[in-house]
Amino acid sequence: MKHIVKILSLLAAISAFWIGLLQAAIIPRSHTWLLPIYFVVSLGCYGLLMVGVGLMQFPTCPQEAVLLQKDITEAKEFFKHKGVDVGSD
């Protein structure tokens, strides 16, 4: 099944549930009408939260740049001894 079909089915199910709520009137209708808006806003807030949390926890590795320079030096030395002219950066 294509992914988009899954998403649309999920949306259809949610819509059916919402319409059911409207008809059954368990929650006052005025509230029910606003539910889709609450849903979209919550989704947006959740997304922003995930971005913020991810940004704060973004893994960095400054030591890797140092290690890389060491590796580059090591490689250049090796090639110098073997007579391979790698030129300069």
Place this chain on the structure above:
Amino acid sequence: MADEKENIGDKKYKYSIIIPTYNERLNIAIIVYLIFKHLRDVDFEIIVVDDGSPDGTQDIVKQLQQLYGEDRILLRARAKKLGLGTAYIHGLKYATGDFVVIMDADLSHHPKYLPSFIKKQLETDASIVTGTRYVKDGGVHGWNLMRKLTSRGANVLAQTLLWPGVSDLTGSFRLYKKLVLEDVISSCVSKGYVFQMEMIVRASRKGYQIEEVPITFVDRVFGTSKLGGSEIVEYLKGLVYLLLTT
């Protein structure tokens, strides 16, 4: 005799490492050195797909071939810059390994992670092992705040829309079973980093088992952020395309 070295490569498997290059004269030599350093007991070949670099990349590769052997380093060049996806397809034609590794030539992907890719695949029999920069033992160096923000935002959007099952969608440091790569690449049409996303999403949809290993990524393009408005538009278009067609 059997236990004196940790043997991370099963002798009966061969690994083909495809590296597309364009003007990577110095870096290709360093990458080759590091690969040989870190894969000592592994049967592998390096396939350099160079797109007619004017800086002498191919000359260096020929010297490396003299040093390491033409059976270990294959130079399969093309006349001009033709794009990443076709570079992989081109390299695949000459690959004789059971597995194919794709990686960048600019040293943002460090060969020291190759053993962990191989180990993960052997442990799990995964069809694809992909490197992820966004987990605890992974990481990125060289990105400013704006770049990290766009990366994180793009990732959250992609996760929400596509449910891809991997944490790093645009990464291009991956190990594939050769047959799996051939299968997936034949159905991908995008370009650039959307191509990398398309590969992993299509593989996921086809039900291939995908495992992740942490990698560190040292961005070699210092200073200038590669993400302008047009890149963002391309990305969003790519997301919608993947949403509708996978």
